[in-house]
Amino acid sequence: MKEKDNLVVKTLNIFTLIILYYIVGKKNIFLYTISVCLYNIFVAAFNHISLTNSFNKFNNIKNINNLFKYTLLTIITVSIMFLLLGLAVSDVVSILLNLNDILIVFVFMGLTIIIEPFIKLLGEYLIKINNNLKFEKIIYLYNIVDNVMLLVIALLVFRVFNIKMNIAVSLLYLSKLISAFLITLLMYFINNRKKNNYSIQENVNYKKEIKNILTKNSYQSMIVIVKNSYYYISIIIAYLILMTRYGYKIDIIERDLTFIYLFGINIINYILYIVKNMNNELPRELSLTNRIYNNFKIMLSLAIIFSIVSPLTCKVLFNNPEFSIYLVMLNFMAIFSLLYDITYKNIKHTKLIYTSLLFGLIVKIVTEVPLINAFYRMGYNLIYGDILASVLGLLLSILINYIFIKKKEKTKENYFTKLLDIFYENIILCIILIIIQFIIPIKTDNYFIALGLFVIYIGISIGIMKLRNKKRGWFLWSKYMFLDIVIQILIVWLQQLLYHILKGKWELMLYQ
Numbered sequence: 001m002k003e004k005d006n007l008v009v010k011t012l013n014i015f016t017l018i019i020l021y022y023i024v025g026k027k028n029i030f031l032y033t034i035s036v037c038l039y040n041i042f043v044a045a046f047n048h049i050s051l052t053n054s055f056n057k058f059n060n061i062k063n064i065n066n067l068f069k070y071t072l073l074t075i076i077t078v079s080i081m082f083l084l085l086g087l088a089v090s091d092v093v094s095i096l097l098n099l100n101d102i103l104i105v106f107v108f109m110g111l112t113i114i115i116e117p118f119i120k121l122l123g124e125y126l127i128k129i130n131n132n133l134k135f136e137k138i139i140y141l142y143n144i145v146d147n148v149m150l151l152v153i154a155l156l157v158f159r160v161f162n163i164k165m166n167i168a169v170s171l172l173y174l175s176k177l178i179s180a181f182l183i184t185l186l187m188y189f190i191n192n193r194k195k196n197n198y199s200i201q202e203n204v205n206y207k208k209e210i211k212n213i214l215t216k217n218s219y220q221s222m223i224v225i226v227k228n229s230y231y232y233i234s235i236i237i238a239y240l241i242l243m244t245r246y247g248y249k250i251d252i253i254e255r256d257l258t259f260i261y262l263f264g265i266n267i268i269n270y271i272l273y274i275v276k277n278m279n280n281e282l283p284r285e286l287s288l289t290n291r292i293y294n295n296f297k298i299m300l301s302l303a304i305i306f307s308i309v310s311p312l313t314c315k316v317l318f319n320n321p322e323f324s325i326y327l328v329m330l331n332f333m334a335i336f337s338l339l340y341d342i343t344y345k346n347i348k349h350t351k352l353i354y355t356s357l358l359f360g361l362i363v364k365i366v367t368e369v370p371l372i373n374a375f376y377r378m379g380y381n382l383i384y385g386d387i388l389a390s391v392l393g394l395l396l397s398i399l400i401n402y403i404f405i406k407k408k409e410k411t412k413e414n415y416f417t418k419l420l421d422i423f424y425e426n427i428i429l430c431i432i433l434i435i436i437q438f439i440i441p442i443k444t445d446n447y448f449i450a451l452g453l454f455v456i457y458i459g460i461s462i463g464i465m466k467l468r469n470k471k472r473g474w475f476l477w478s479k480y481m482f483l484d485i486v487i488q489i490l491i492v493w494l495q496q497l498l499y500h501i502l503k504g505k506w507e508l509m510l511y512q
Helices: 003-024 030-044 061-096 103-111 115-130 133-160 165-172 174-190 206-215 218-244 250-279 288-308 310-318 321-345 350-377 383-409 415-439 447-470 472-511
Strands: none
Touching (some): 003 133, 003 310, 030 061, 030 103, 030 165, 030 218, 030 250, 061 103, 061 115, 061 206, 115 133, 165 174, 218 321, 218 383, 250 288, 250 321, 250 383, 288 321, 288 383, 310 321, 310 447, 321 383, 415 447
């Protein structure tokens, strides 16, 4: 699928989720959150699978048909195993979280696992046998139909019919089944079978070929699986602790976790996708380390911008500014999520990849409970501890990957100075936006005012970032000015501290 089509699909997915939020209304779709997060883990296992290179080895239509058929049968077998695993997970989750009647949700979810890899393989197969790239659009069309069908079904089950929640959530997965059926039917009618002129059949070891398809670059899927596992672990552990240890109300836990791991994570992933595409335009000769720093610089700026306007963002998108604090936390987690993706994308050392993935996941699991407890004792929202545990896990994986990258590149550039420059520039950006708040206060009482303020703040932020890129000298001066101000503040603070210490000693002497 072309990048332009991919952007359209990603944007459509976000709008679909936001509309779904309003369709559902006050009803809680936590069951959909825990099932779709598990669905994302299972589907990620097929991310690396592709038939294109294998098809190019053959010139006979029968070989190509057989390879497609056997690969599809293998994928179906693996999907059935995932379905059974999903049912086992549903039993464990229902016991741990005291949720009833969730089996049907996981059954429908399991039935849809095969659909995305099937659509992808079908597109590659049709491109080969028709020698026509127009079939690349198959994934694009599937995603459009899936989003439309999801909204139609959601309207029916949540607004028209009074259906029990577990059944209503289960029916949401029908959008994928119906979309796959319609797209397959369409491909059947437009498939041109007259162009299948190939030579004599070859002897092929299909078992070996399928094994190569399933195992080649499998680490790419594992990276996504582990990352999605962070979210699933967060949902289960956070729900369990908040419910059993701290006595949070079930509806509040489910509402907050649904926002964070269904709506919030998807918004953050969309921003990450935009940033990755922006940095694809960087010169190819730029070193990987420099790419990492450029991505970090952009993502840090966006995290600051969207954190400051998070009340406006939540008001505009969800008409509920109360969720803004979660969006702030997710904005900064997105920085580490982006660096996680970039470092893994450019490492081909399989053993290192699995090692860093394992250590990162262990840190996430080990620190989850202590951090949640620590934030409770400090009087903060317990979800902060959950998100911070994810950040620590991602950070460890990033550091392991970064050390390997630095050794491989053997660059002598002073990246510490570059890192300081990034922090200085973004601190200045943060200060400017905070000052602007005193001039144009952020208000979320009225939706249209919030929308106007959102546009104004984003426009100002874009202007500042463009000025920063074009007028580096101005920001260099600002950096030293900022350092001077910090030094002056520190001097004043030390003077005040010394004054209070001496005053305390003098008062103690008088008291004695």
